[in-house]
Amino acid sequence: MFEVRPTSSAEEFGRAVDAIGQYFGGPLTEERIDRFRQVLPFDRMHAAFEDGAIIGGAGAFPFEFSVPGNVLRCGGISVVGVYPTHRRRGVLRAMMDAQLRDIHEREEPIAALWASEETIYGRFGYGLAAWCGEINLERVWNAYARPLEPRGRVRFVTPEEAARLFPPVWDALMRERPGVFQRTKAWWELRRLRIPDEEKANPKHLAVLELDGTVQAYAIYRQLPSFEDGSSNARLEVSEVIGTTPQATAEMWRFVLDIDWYATLSCSLLPVDHALFTLLATPRRARYRLGDSLWLRLVDVGAALSGREYATDGSIVFDVHDAVCPWNAGRWKLDGGSAVRTDATADLALDVGELGSAYLGAVSFAQLRDGLQVEELSDGAVERADAIFGWRPLPWCPEIF
Numbered sequence: 001m002f003e004v005r006p007t008s009s010a011e012e013f014g015r016a017v018d019a020i021g022q023y024f025g026g027p028l029t030e031e032r033i034d035r036f037r038q039v040l041p042f043d044r045m046h047a048a049f050e051d052g053a054i055i056g057g058a059g060a061f062p063f064e065f066s067v068p069g070n071v072l073r074c075g076g077i078s079v080v081g082v083y084p085t086h087r088r089r090g091v092l093r094a095m096m097d098a099q100l101r102d103i104h105e106r107e108e109p110i111a112a113l114w115a116s117e118e119t120i121y122g123r124f125g126y127g128l129a130a131w132c133g134e135i136n137l138e139r140v141w142n143a144y145a146r147p148l149e150p151r152g153r154v155r156f157v158t159p160e161e162a163a164r165l166f167p168p169v170w171d172a173l174m175r176e177r178p179g180v181f182q183r184t185k186a187w188w189e190l191r192r193l194r195i196p197d198e199e200k201a202n203p204k205h206l207a208v209l210e211l212d213g214t215v216q217a218y219a220i221y222r223q224l225p226s227f228e229d230g231s232s233n234a235r236l237e238v239s240e241v242i243g244t245t246p247q248a249t250a251e252m253w254r255f256v257l258d259i260d261w262y263a264t265l266s267c268s269l270l271p272v273d274h275a276l277f278t279l280l281a282t283p284r285r286a287r288y289r290l291g292d293s294l295w296l297r298l299v300d301v302g303a304a305l306s307g308r309e310y311a312t313d314g315s316i317v318f319d320v321h322d323a324v325c326p327w328n329a330g331r332w333k334l335d336g337g338s339a340v341r342t343d344a345t346a347d348l349a350l351d352v353g354e355l356g357s358a359y360l361g362a363v364s365f366a367q368l369r370d371g372l373q374v375e376e377l378s379d380g381a382v383e384r385a386d387a388i389f390g391w392r393p394l395p396w397c398p399e400i401f
């Protein structure tokens with residue numbers, strides 16, 4: 001038998017995080033654990049114990065997270081792992097149960113995660129709530145469709161300057177798009193801007209675009225050099241280009257696209273509605289490959305539904321199934337942006353995971369109905385729900401956490 005509870009010491013915390021370390025390779029050093037503790041408090045790291053030994057771990061970053069028209073508290077699920085010696089004995093299920101109850105008690109209405117495999121989290125009420133994709137663009141195809149008159153100036157910055165100049169740009173993205181989590185000062189420094197030892201010989205480049213006297217965009221990228229038959233075959237790995245206006249985004253991307261030597265530019269985690277696809281003259285050449293991004297869980301259906309804005313003020317009644325968090329199960333009426341319990345006849349019957357899929361606006365109820373995941377109980381309910389929930393721009397989470 002095993003028990004699940006939050007960790008309460010550095011030693012327990014390290015061993016619990018080490019459960020996922022079994023799969024990422026390499027032991028966790030004390031230095032890495034120390035860094036991690038600065039973004040994930042002990043009591044947000046659950047561990048499964050058997051006879052005093054830790055056999056699994058599951059963490060939840062205390063996030064502020066953008067949803068349509070608002071920002072909500074959110075459990076950012078991460079470092080979930082079960083030791084290979086104890087797999088398929090219900091350890092993950094027990095940790096998910098304990099973690100969701102903890103998130104509920106903390107009054108975080110939603111939880112979000114990136115899934116290592118799409119088959120794991122649906123059973124715990126998480127739904128696929130955002131898409132993203134990777135591009136691999138050969139330099140020869142980097143032209144824009146329309147001429148661009150750059151007005152700003154690009155300059156490189158140190159990590160210390162970046163820690164001051166990048167966050168306001170990121171915060172603007174958070175106001176613009178659902179799916180963005182707030183980066184704390186420690187997160188910026190330790191997880192985004194720090195140059196790990198293994199990258200010191202070829203560190204990432206940090207650049208800002210100054211326009212009209214302010215920083216309006218930034219870029220983080222690395223050049224990975226290689227030569228073939230005497231010619232450069234380098235890859236330019238772009239990890240983030242974020243701008244506060246269309247002009248700034250277009251100029252920052254132009255700077256990156258024009259860098260010499262690369263043969264292929266790669267960038268992952270781009271949303272389908274990213275400006276690059278309308279800026280480029282030949283977006284087909286970007287060889288965009290779509291995949292799942294965030295998975296979302298409504299931990300408190302009432303608070304979550306009342307916590308976002310909607311495209312219209314319509315009314316709809318959901319019959320929600322939730323086997324893991326029974327406090328959510330039953331009928332909910334969303335009317336004028338507020339959700340309350342109701343005895344009214346339901347328009348749509350669905351699992352809480354499907355409601356999570358529709359929540360950020362990336363997956364429509366029509367798609368869910370066509371995938372046989374939502375039952376339409378009254379005529380036109382799917383169209384009505386889509387008119388209420390639809391949201392632009394689409395959610396975008398530019399970082400795997």
Ligand SMILES: CC(C)(COP(=O)(O)OP(=O)(O)OC[C@H]1O[C@@H](n2cnc3c(N)ncnc32)[C@H](O)[C@@H]1OP(=O)(O)O)[C@@H](O)C(=O)NCCC(=O)NCCS
Pocket residue numbers: 020023079080081082083086087088089090091092093094114115116117119120123
């Ligand atoms: C994925 C992982 C956490 C599962 O842990 P586990 O303790 O073996 O899972 P459980 O025994 O609690 O399984 C719970 C349910 O999930 C299912 N499940 C577990 N892992 C699964 C997987 N990889 N794919 C599909 N289903 C899976 C089980 O079959 C079980 O289903 P059931 O309730 O219908 O019987 C573990 O295998 C692991 O650490 N994998 C490598 C790291 C990883 O992928 N972590 C997730 C990071 S996002």
